[in-house]
Amino acid sequence: MELQGMPTEEMPIFGSTLKLMKFWSYLFVHNWRRYVAMIPYLLINVTQYVDIYLSTESLDFTIRNVYLTVLFTNTLVRGILLSLYRGHYEQFLELLKGYYLQLLNSTDKHIQELLAEATRLSHSIGRINLLMGTCTCIGFVTYPIFGSERVLPYGMHVPVIDKYASPYYEIFFVVQAIMAPMGCCMYIPYTNLVVTCTLFAILMCRVLQHKLRNLQLLPVSRVRQEIIWCIRYQVKLAGLVDAMNGLNTNLHLVELLCFGAMLCVLLFSLIIAQTIAQTIIVIGYMVMIFANSVVLYYVANELYFQSLYISIAAYESNWMDFDVETQKTLKFLIMRSQKPLAILVGGVYPMNLKMLQSLLNVIYSFFTLLRRIYG
Secondary structure, eight states: OOOOOOOOOOOOTTTTHEEOOOOTTTTSSSSSSSHHHHHHHHHHHHHHHHHHOOOOOOOHHHHHHHHHHHHHHHHHHHHHHHHHTTHHHHHHHHHHHHHHHHTTOOOHHHHHHHHHHHHHHHHHHHHHHHHHHHHHHHHHHHGGSSSSSSSSOOOOOOOOSOSSSSHHHHHHHHHHHHHHHHHHHHHHHHHHHHHHHHHHHHHHHHHHHHHHHHGGSOOOOOHHHHHHHHHHHHHHHHHHHHHHHHHHHHHHHHHHHHHHHHHHHHHHHHHHSSSSHHHHHHHHHHHHHHHHHHHHHHHHHHHHHHHHHHHHHHTTOOGGGGGGHHHHHHHHHHHHSSSOOOOOETTTTSHHHHHHHHHHHHHHHHHHHHHHHHO
């Protein structure tokens, strides 16, 4: 199947992710759409910080406003980085497209199955994330309806006029309701992009494992050439992961801090929620934020171990039947595989489930402290 002329955003493994980014002009095109979403979001985010500083509202709404402010900041950072480094992201996606087409045109049935499996998983995760984002947007709008006081979906400071007086309240409510899905289009597709790229790196690891485990099926004269191909493919894989870290590692650090702050605030909001409906909505927020982060950390954790399994696959290839030169070449590949590939946070710490567990322990400690102070 030759699809060399296929546009990058049409790669099946990405589903609708890149198409959404293209529509909002974060990638592939440069027009007014990104500013329609980002400039109002930036203005609202500034007013959110001012509103928190000047807030005289009840504690439950202040806590919720802190959560939404951090979430908006995180969303804005994603959109701004995509816009600033658009060229770097597009170059990276072109590189990934070349590797994708190479696997797509493979005649090996097992590789085709691995690619189809990775595509299905990417589509499923993307749809689930979009569904959770939609539910969260609905939660933004409906939460104030169940409150005991008149409040907006998310806090904002409006000088001079009373934002809770009609008709200003209704106007601001409608504007904020419209802005919620725009923010979702900045937040969720970026997560799906990172997850899909990580899934593709995992796919490349599994392709390498498959090639190495089947070395004994090749003619003796071809074994060493196949191992050399695997070494070169391993270099490409390491380069792909390095490129991913170069684009996203600092953002991963920011999001680690944001995730900790948001989850801690939501746990506290869960305690002080005034009605059952508010409790349900807060739980929905927690599920969305937690699931979003767990998926990222899970696939990064899987990449870490799948890269280590390459050396195990090489060892299981009946290497003792090869000639000395071929054994030396295979040993070189095994040595390279001893250093696992990792998605880094802040360019230092590997993103994995152990790190997520440590973060959750810290969050629970801060939550306990808040509960003792304000309980």
